[in-house]
Amino acid sequence: MHYLVSVIDDQSSSGTPDEMAAIDAFNERLQAEGHWVFAGGLAAPSAATVIDNRGGEALFTDGPFLESKEYLAGFWIITAPDLDVALKLAAEGSKACNRKVEVRPFL
Amino acid sequence: MSATDAREAISRAHQAEWARVVAALTRRFGDLDIAEEAAAEAFATAVERWPADGVPPNPGAWLTTTANRKAVDRIRRENKRDDKQKEARMLYDDAPPEPLGAIDDERLRLIFTCCHPALAMQTRVALTLRMVGGLTVPEIAHAFLVRPTAMEQRITRAKAKIKAARIPYRVPSAEDLPARICGVLAVLFLLFNEGYLATSPDTGPVRHDLTAEAIRLTRLVHALMPDDGEVTGLLALMLLTEARRTARISVSGELVPLHEQDRGAWDRSLIDEGHRLVRERLATGVAPGRYQILAAINAVHTFARDVRDTDWSQIVALYDQLVRLDHSPIVALNRAIAVAELDGPEVALAAVDRLEHHLAAYHAYHATRAELLRRLGRSHQSRAAYGKAIELTGNTAETTYLTRRRDQLR
Numbered sequence: 113m114h115y116l117v118s119v120i121d122d123q124s125s126s127g128t129p130d131e132m133a134a135i136d137a138f139n140e141r142l143q144a145e146g147h148w149v150f151a152g153g154l155a156a157p158s159a160a161t162v163i164d165n166r167g168g169e170a171l172f173t174d175g176p177f178l179e180s181k182e183y184l185a186g187f188w189i190i191t192a193p194d195l196d197v198a199l200k201l202a203a204e205g206s207k208a209c210n211r212k213v214e215v216r217p218f219l
Numbered sequence: 220m221s222a223t224d225a226r227e228a229i230s231r232a233h234q235a236e237w238a239r240v241v242a243a244l245t246r247r248f249g250d251l252d253i254a255e256e257a258a259a260e261a262f263a264t265a266v267e268r269w270p271a272d273g274v275p276p277n278p279g280a281w282l283t284t285t286a287n288r289k290a291v292d293r294i295r296r297e298n299k300r301d302d303k304q305k306e307a308r309m310l311y312d313d314a315p316p317e318p319l320g321a322i323d324d325e326r327l328r329l330i331f332t333c334c335h336p337a338l339a340m341q342t343r344v345a346l347t348l349r350m351v352g353g354l355t356v357p358e359i360a361h362a363f364l365v366r367p368t369a370m371e372q373r374i375t376r377a378k379a380k381i382k383a384a385r386i387p388y389r390v391p392s393a394e395d396l397p398a399r400i401c402g403v404l405a406v407l408f409l410l411f412n413e414g415y416l417a418t419s420p421d422t423g424p425v426r427h428d429l430t431a432e433a434i435r436l437t438r439l440v441h442a443l444m445p446d447d448g449e450v451t452g453l454l455a456l457m458l459l460t461e462a463r464r465t466a467r468i469s470v471s472g473e474l475v476p477l478h479e480q481d482r483g484a485w486d487r488s489l490i491d492e493g494h495r496l497v498r499e500r501l502a503t504g505v506a507p508g509r510y511q512i513l514a515a516i517n518a519v520h521t522f523a524r525d526v527r528d529t530d531w532s533q534i535v536a537l538y539d540q541l542v543r544l545d546h547s548p549i550v551a552l553n554r555a556i557a558v559a560e561l562d563g564p565e566v567a568l569a570a571v572d573r574l575e576h577h578l579a580a581y582h583a584y585h586a587t588r589a590e591l592l593r594r595l596g597r598s599h600q601s602r603a604a605y606g607k608a609i610e611l612t613g614n615t616a617e618t619t620y621l622t623r624r625r626d627q628l629r
Contacts, residue, residue: 113385194387195337196395217384 114149114191114218115198119211121185127153131210138208142190147201153186185211189218225270232278233262237353238439239279240286242325245388251332252378253290255350261286326351327443328388334403335386342377343406349374351439352432362429364419400444404453404510407437411457415464416614424468424616430461448500452511455496459517462489474620478526490521512541531560548577556587564594582611586621598628 127135142148157176164171176183188205192198198215206213237258244254261282275281333346341363348354348362360370380386391399414429434457441454466484469475497518500511507515516537523529538554552574559567568591571584578584589604605625612618 115384194385195335196387196391198384199337215384219383 113193113198114189115195115202116216116218117188117190117198117202117205118184118214118216119153119186119188119205119209120182120214121211122182127209131208134208134210138205141204142188142201147190147192147197149189149191151186151188154184157183222270225274228274228278229262229265229269232265232282233353234435236279236282237262238326238329238351240282241350241353242329243283244286244290245329245332246325247287248290248294249388251350251381253293254286255378257286257290257293258282258353260289264289324443326439327390330403330440330443331390331399332381332386332388334399334406335381336399336402337384337386338377338380340406340409342373343402344410345370345374346377347406347436348410348432352436354432362413362426364421400447400449403440404449407433407440408453408510410436411460415460416617418613420613420615420618424472424474424614425464427464430457430464433457434461448503448505449508449510451496451500452508452514455493455500455514456510456517458489458496459493459514459521462486462493462521468616472616472619473623474614474616476620477520482524482526485521493521494518507540509541509545512537512544516541529560531557535561548574549581549583552578552581552584552587559591559594564591567591568595580611582608582617584608585611586617589621589624593624593628601625602628 139148139151142151160176162173162175162177164173186209190198190201192201195215195217198217202213202215240258240261241251241254244257245251248254264285265278265282269275330347330351333350334343338346345359345363348359349356354362356371356374357367359374360367363370390396411430411433414426414431414433417424417426417429434454437450437454437457441450444450462485463477463480465486466480466482467475475481493514497511497514500507500514516534519530519533519537534557535554538550538557541550542554552571555567555570555574558570568588571588571591574584585604585608589601589608592598592601592604602625605621605628609618609621609625612621
């Protein structure tokens with residue numbers, strides 16, 4: 113079972129060196145214990161471009177699709193047998209990156 | 220067999236067997252939705268058949284077999300329609316759970332799943348009432364004063380989340396168990412409190428249906444985990460509170476505070492049972508958690524045959540113990556009420572006033588201040604505090620009581 117663990121941020125500064133070190137340690141643990149699928153940090157929402165090609169002609173819009181105080185700063189995709197395991201891992205991830213996280217199952 | 224006998228047998232079977240049937244089917248089919256629907260169909264079949272055929276010798280086995288058959292029928296129907304339905308079954312952990320001092324009962328898995336911390340509190344309560352308590356959706360909707368369609372949606376969404384997010388159907392590991400039991404007890408306590416001091420002006424001031432259901436479910440959890448101190452504590456607390464239920468509301472529908480209650484009207488058998496549970500916990504010598512301390516406080520109150528015999532120093536000592544475990548301002552407020560009896564209203568008022576920042580929107584904060592100010596002869600301020608409390612409470616019996624108290628002041 114795969115879960116998306118989204119990192120929710122509300123500050124503009126990126127991770128501190130301490131946070132980065134804690135994230136690295138957490139990632140290594142995910143890999144060692146077989147929970148790792150993929151992970152990555154994202155550039156600021158202002159670097160986003162929205163594309164709408166539903167009408168057959170691609171329209172590009174500068175900026176995120178949703179302006180909000182909180183935004184997605186990065187994510188993990190983990191594999192876990194059930195939500196209890198996923199929640200525990202996510203709690204450690206939240207501590208490591210010092211941000212709120214959201215756990216959402218893949219279909 | 221008379222129709223009445225059959226109805227009674229069905230009602231007894233519903234009380235005794237509903238959770239067991241749902242739990243057994245959830246284990247077999249790995250799907251709460253199928254289990255719930257099949258259990259409901261089995262009971263509906265009993266309503267049709269038992270009056271004519273007679274009550275089967277083992278009603279529980281009959282209901283489980285019938286429900287199993289209904290579930291298999293449904294799965295066959297759905298498989299013809301869509302093979303994908305076979306996927307997305309709930310996770311069932313086959314490892315035997317850690318010994319809990321009780322037999323491994325399927326119903327425990329059901330309770331822990333319904334009270335999972337990933338579900339919203341109101342959802343946990345609703346789901347527990349439906350799956351474990353066997354209340355119908357309209358009954359639960361009525362209990363929470365929402366439309367049945369809204370309650371149906373909430374329960375459907377919860378079942379879908381349990382399935383999609385793979386909330387496991389198991390008793391938590393020993394390491395997680397204390398926190399998860401705490402979560403289950405919070406659900407039961409919330410249900411009980413909503414019954415004991417209904418927060419809406421649209422219902423009666425005490426809702427016996429809710430307190431009774433909370434006690435029934437807590438008895439079940441206690442039977443399944445008899446060695447857990449906090450489960451025992453919560454059951455004792457509920458019994459000692461419920462024992463005073465009829466004395467707490469006057470014939471005219473007004474709240475009667477503890478010190479004015481007719482103690483002869485208290486339910487002795489509930490008090491005796493509650494005292495026995497509290498003594499049982501004391502005898503273990505294990506440090507008590509918050510529910511056990513609350514139960515002990517209520518045991519001291521109910522031990523006094525006359526309010527003047529209340530051992531206030533013991534009550535304050537118990538609150539001191541509670542404050543160390545639970546930093547909630549509501550606990551501090553209740554401690555201050557006991558302090559008033561021991562050290563006088565002035566000391567208590569100073570302690571209460573320090574809580575304003577946290578409790579300014581809580582009716583009991585203002586009601587307590589009003590009472591203390593009255594005792595200190597500060598009538599004008601007392602009236603204002605009663606006014607605030609009246610504004611904030613939704614309970615009709617409390618409104619009537621507070622209004623009368625305020626109007627006595629000049």
